[in-house]
Amino acid sequence: MYFIPYPNENDLKIFEDCARAKGIVTPQEIAQMKCFLANKFNDFHNEMANGNVINIPRSNPSGNFDQNYMEKLYTEQFVGAQGICRDIYERILASPIFLKCPMCAESTxxxxxxxxxKNSYYEFSVYTKNLVPICSRCNKKKRHTMPNMVNKQFIHPYYDDFSKCTWIEMVFLNMDPIEISFQCIEDDKISKVILAKLKSHFSRLKLNELYTSHALVKLHDMKNSFHEMIKPKDWDGVASEIGIYLKGVSHRPDSWEFALYTKLLKERWYIEGGFDKFDPQVKPRKI
Ligand SMILES: [Zn+2]
Known part of the structure; x- marks a missing residue:
């Protein structure tokens, strides 16, 4: 997954600009709400930074600033083409490296x-540290999941950096024909709370499904490219090529590619001709 530095924006000014552009409320009400939000934003940042998302309470209506009003600030002033904060929306959307989704590190x-x-935590509707660039696939899977339980949480790309650890592994479900799957590593060194978050992120976004389909394309390519090594039994050549692939992705130890090549290098049967047992007609198993 990709870690992104959080947006460095003046969030209280953003709220004020949006509220003024929308109208309905008075300048005094906006000023009062800004004081209230200053504390809320501060709490959000501190709880997120300490991995305590569970401590952040759901929103309660505050005068005119109810769910409907706050949600509209976002849809009208951020998403709307003529919105006063449309430039900030575009800036956050363009922030990930290669424009890759930080939640899956695959799609755009x-x-x-x-x-x-925003339906339950509407105070943070236009708070930029709560606005994360994402792909439509991940957004659809995540939907309105309430992070009020440890097994319903997701990695927050501005606060949780797991991009330099290996927490995903590939496993073989079958050797002939080859069938594979991806899963979270059960590591004693990772705390139970963090492991629950990683597992929830992985399973709720159905990353196994996504990564398996990409990895199957790669296994098919490798079957083609290793074919000429079968007759001379050039198994060192096969291992050496996989080693080169692994070296290329070593800066992304939490990627499916890293998990795939690491596993293949450990499996002597795969290197010694097992790669030929790949059958592109075999569909990925639903897990
Ligand atoms: Zn995604």
Missing amino acids: VTELDHHLP
């Missing part, structure tokens, strides 16, 4: 997601 970002869903 297409939209912003409210990390804490």
Whole structure:
């Protein structure tokens, strides 16, 4: 997954600009709400930075600033083409490296997601640290999941950096024909709370399904490219090529490619001709 530095924006000014552009409320009400939000934003940042998303309470209506009003600030002033904060929306959308979704590290970002869903945490509707660039696939899977339990949480790309650890592994479900799957590593060194978050992120976004389909394409390519090594039994040549692939992705130890090549290098049967047992007609198993 990709870690992104959080947006460095003046969030209280953003709220004020949006509220003034929308109208309905008075300048005094906006000033009062800004004081209230200053504390809320501060709490959000501190709890997220300490991995305590569970401690962040759901929103309660505050005068005119109810769910409907706050959600509209976002849809009208951020998403709307003529919105006063449309430039900030575009800036956050363009922030990930290679424009890749930080939640899956595979698809291209297409939209912003409210990390804490805006229907329940509407105080953070236009708070930029709650707005994460994401792909439509991940956004659809995440939907309105409430992060009020440890097994319903997701990696927050501005606060949780697991991009330099290996927490995904590939396993063989079958050797002939080859069938594979990806899963979270059960590591004693990872705390139970963090492991629950990683597992929830992995399973709720159905990353196994996504990564398996990409890895099957790669296994098919490798079957083709290793074919000429069968007759001379050039198994060192096969291992050496996989080693080169692994070296290329070593800066991404949490990627499916890293998990795939690491596993293949450990499996002597695969290197010694097992790669030929790949059958592109075999569909990925639903797990
Ligand atoms: Zn994604």
